[in-house]
Amino acid sequence: MKLDIKICGLSTADAVDRAVERGATHIGFIFFEKSPRNIAPEIAGELADRVRSRAKIVAVTVDANDEDLDDIVSLLHPDILQLHGHETPERILHIKALYGLPVMKVFSVREATDLHRVDPFIGVADRFLFDAKAPKGSDLPGGNGVSFDWNLMASLDEGVNYMLSGGLNKDNVADAIASTRATGIDVSSGVESAPGLKDVGMIDAFFDAVADAKANKR
Numbered sequence: 001m002k003l004d005i006k007i008c009g010l011s012t013a014d015a016v017d018r019a020v021e022r023g024a025t026h027i028g029f030i031f032f033e034k035s036p037r038n039i040a041p042e043i044a045g046e047l048a049d050r051v052r053s054r055a056k057i058v059a060v061t062v063d064a065n066d067e068d069l070d071d072i073v074s075l076l077h078p079d080i081l082q083l084h085g086h087e088t089p090e091r092i093l094h095i096k097a098l099y100g101l102p103v104m105k106v107f108s109v110r111e112a113t114d115l116h117r118v119d120p121f122i123g124v125a126d127r128f129l130f131d132a133k134a135p136k137g138s139d140l141p142g143g144n145g146v147s148f149d150w151n152l153m154a155s156l157d158e159g160v161n162y163m164l165s166g167g168l169n170k171d172n173v174a175d176a177i178a179s180t181r182a183t184g185i186d187v188s189s190g191v192e193s194a195p196g197l198k199d200v201g202m203i204d205a206f207f208d209a210v211a212d213a214k215a216n217k218r
């Protein structure tokens with residue numbers, strides 16, 4: 001089974017190196033000022049240069065304007081743009097025309113009807129990411145370490161290619177893989193010892209748990 005693994009919200013060389021050594025197919029950098037994982041595009045670009053040929057570089061933005069996207073794209077040179085805000089299909093077409101990069105559009109899920117919001121984006125976004133809805137009062141649209149009911153994903157059209165995120169960690173990732181058709185998994189706070197602080201031991205434990213889950217699924 002081919003499963004993409006994205007480690008998101010990276011900000012140190014140690015964590016970038018360990019994530020990719022352990023098999024991360026994607027690494028993500030957060031460009032959102034309110035996030036404890038927010039990073040300057042210049043620094044993210046330097047970190048990405050360490051691993052560029054070995055993992056896809058993902059820029060995570062939230063309703064970013066063209067000026068901010070210009071900075072991020074020119075300094076990070078991402079492979080993929082993850083749009084984690086309220087971007088419309090029209091906005092995504094504009095962004096794709098500007099940069100020629102694949103877009104992964106994020107939807108937050110609490111109930112089955114949330115999955116229907118994907119329909120107008122099919123054929124527009126290149127891939128989808130389903131995350132949990134942010135808890136009331138949170139400043140962050142993602143990176144909250146909360147999960148949703150993965151059984152809801154069974155009602156999604158089988159042709160939709162998606163990654164799964166939201167509160168994944170070493171203890172629940174096997175269940176997430178077993179109970180969905182996700183072609184990728186994405187973790188941020190589940191490999192942190194404190195908000196924004198990635199922990200290489202927790203990254204190791206996460207990859208160990210994924211390896212066990214894949215072995216048991218064969």
Ligand SMILES: O=C(O)c1ccccc1N[C@@H]1O[C@H](COP(=O)(O)O)[C@@H](O)[C@H]1O
Binds near residue numbers: 038
């Ligand atoms: O991590 C953040 O701070 C963040 C900020 C703004 C948008 C997205 C963010 N993170 C994304 O959230 C999901 C899930 O994170 P977690 O594993 O539940 O902590 C992941 O896709 C991150 O890219």
